[in-house]
Amino acid sequence: MGAQGALLDRATATLLVTIATPIAIVVLLGNAALLTPQAVLVATGALAAVGWTLAGARARAATLRDAAAFASVLRLALFGGTWSLAAWTGLVAALIAAIAAWLLPPWAWDALGYHLPLVHDALLTERLRVVPTHIPYVNVYPHLADLYVVWFRASLPDDTWIELAQLPFAALAVLASAAIAARAGVRTGRALGLSLTFLSLPAVALQLAANYVDIAYAALLVAAIAFLFARRLTTSNALLGALSLGLLLGTKPSAPVPFALIVAAMVAHGRALRRPAWIAALAALIGGATYLDNLVRHGNPVWPVQMKIGPIELPGLSPASYFFDLGLSEPVRSYGWAGRLITSLYQWPARAVYDMRLGGFGPLVGWVLLPLALVFVLRRRAPLARVRVGLLVLAAVSLATPAAFWTRYTLAFAAALLAIFAVGSETISPPLRRASELVVAGAAALGLWIALPGFTDHRVSLIELLRLRTADERAARFGGIDGHESAWIAARTQAAPGEAIAYDRSLGLPGRLWDGRGATRVVYVGDLDTRGVADALLRERVRIAALGADTAEQLALAGVQLEALFACRDDGCTVYRLKDERLARAPRGAPAGVQR
Known part of the structure; x- marks a missing residue:
């Protein structure tokens, strides 16, 4: 591997640590009840300054040289050849x-x-706690990627850019994929340019503007393979691989399967058992706390999903099969694993959205990358042999889920295919290579075109929204997830400083209640009886409440004055304004709910 190939390895490692450090900051400050934006910024700046100082003059000089060298590689990626057309589709996305x-x-x-x-909740209460709510996933899902979003939001003045929090993870996926390709002799500019195409895949591009964690999950999976299946598993590669695996384990409840498969693949690939064992142990220490907590509290590490492993049945609220069938219609619902996957790879998406079940890769993966990857793998040429095991493990592990058809669960599969294409096409004749790069760029551009309406849920074009001057006008034109965006904004603004917004079990999307400035307290009252709710509304100075019909009726009988503002479209709630003037005189109470 040349010097510039090693440069991509170092860039991947740097970005991984740059992502992990804010998560550690949030964990430390959150458990110390010091999680304020000011503390986050001070801690981040202090760590950066200390790290830069302790690195020493030689390390600082090497870092500056790497930065200049990476800028040159990026220029080659964007302007160095036919592959640059594919790279630009990713940047445009x-x-x-x-x-x-x-x-x-x-x-x-x-x-x-x-x-x-x-x-x-973390930023409002300045700590990490069990969030008072009836939605179990808020507290029982692994949330390390969400903790990065906490840091990201704490670094911003408001919520305007919060949905871009997965962008650094997307960059990690690109760098890790390019680093793998460069190890096999692919020119670094070309490797990076082709890897940038990952951003143009419909399921990736659309989720870049959504606070999900699937891009983060895919990026950490690619990074884990990049480090753990390097030609030499040095101590630094092992530590970086363990960090990637640990963050992966702490990001989604589906992570234990790839975690176990990667460790098993390391052993099968000839790694001494001792090293995979301590890598797995370190990764579990980083990302396994939620699973242990669920096991102790609920008897199931992935609760609330019911699991059956042979004769062992683990309790939960819903069977795993429920999630794997969710959103599928016939005849696809009746298909097996392979039928669903093939349908998804080759189906034109009926409606491109961030969470589309089928067709989320667009035409690039099924029609272009997968056939070419099969050809290159079967040719058994020397360059691909250097990284074949890692890339095949990445592809296999990405698809090792009953939900392989669901594109957002298998984004790392596309990264593996892009790396295989980059390596395999490096050694073919220049005319064929340029032609294949043009096909990749064209398919990527078509996929991005398919995705465009999904950025606004197929309701209005981004061009039309750009013509509107204010956020209120755009919210009114767009309508939000339930068509009531303007009504939600108006309701939130009625809560004066010091007042709160409450909700009960009838509301399924509590994220609607916080305002973009992070100033509004949110109180959950779903576990209280009528008297308890009435007392909490007064004690917490609740001005706006999203309540079910039964709760509202009982409160009205108890003398609480409610004014209906609008009915929730997808939930059984109505949003009310409390007219009780005693709210203005009531002292603010402590945030309601259980704390840990």
Whole structure:
């Protein structure tokens, strides 16, 4: 591997540590109840200054040389050859995602359901705790990637750019994929340029503007393979691989399967058992706390998903099969694993959205990269042989899930195919190589074109939104996830400083309740009886409440004055304004709910 190939390895390692450090800062400050934006910024700046100082003059000089060298590689990626056309599709996709994040409020379903509530609660209460809510995923899912979003949001003045928090992870996926290709002799500029195409895949581009964690999950999976299946498993590679695996384990509840498969593949590949064992132990120490907590509390490490492993049945609220069938219609619902996957790879998406079940790779993966990858792997040429094992493990592990058809679960599969294409096409004749790069660029551009309406949920074009002057106008035109975006904004603004917003079990998307400035307290009252709810509304100075019909009726009988503002579209709640003037005189109470 040349010097510039090693440069991509160092860039990948640097970005991985740069992502892990903010997560560590949030964990430390959150457990010390010091999680304020000011403390986050001070801790980040102090760590950067200390690290730069302790690195020494030679390390600082080497870092500056690497930065200059990487700038040269990036120029080659963007302007060095036919592959640059593919690279630009990725950059354009990232730019469009940034525009969408700037124009629109957070509106993705799971983001509002359980990712953002944890983020907002942490910054509002200045600590990490069990968030009072009826939605189990807020507290029982692994949340290390969400803790990065906490740091990201703490670094911003408001929520305008919060949905771009996965962008550094996307860059990690690109760098790790390029680093693998460069080890096999691919020119670094070309390796980076082709890897940038990853950003243009519809499922990636659309999720770049959503607070999900699937891009983070894919990036950490690619990084783990890049470090653990390097030609030499040095101590630094082992530590970086363990860090990647640990963060992966702490990002999604589906991570234990690839975690176990990667460790098994390391042993099968001839690594001495001792090293994979301590790598796995260190990774479990980094990302395994949630699973242990769930096992102790619920008897199931991946609760609330019911699991059956042979004769062992683990309790939960829903069987795993429920999630794997969710959103599928016939005849695809009746297909097996292979049928669903093939359908997804070759189906034109009926409606491109961040969470599309089928067709999320667009035409690039199924029609172009997969056939070419099969040809290159079967040719058994020397360059690909250097990285074949790692890339095949990455591809196999990415698809090792009953939900392989669901594109956002298998994003790392595309990264593996891009690396295989980069390596395999490096040694073919220049005319064929340029032709294949043009095909890749064209398929990537077509995929991005397919994705464009999905940035606004197929309701309005980004161009039309750009013509509107204010955020309120854009919210009214877009409508949000439920068509009530303007109504939610108006309701939130009625809560004066010191007042709160409450909700009960009838609301499924509590992320709608926090305002973009992070100033509004949110109180959960779903586990209280009528008297308890009435007392909490007064004690917490609640001005706006999203309540079910039964709760509202009982409160009205108890003398609480409620004014209905609007009905929730997808949930059984109505949003009310409390007219009780005693709220203005009531002392502010402590945030309601259990704390840990």
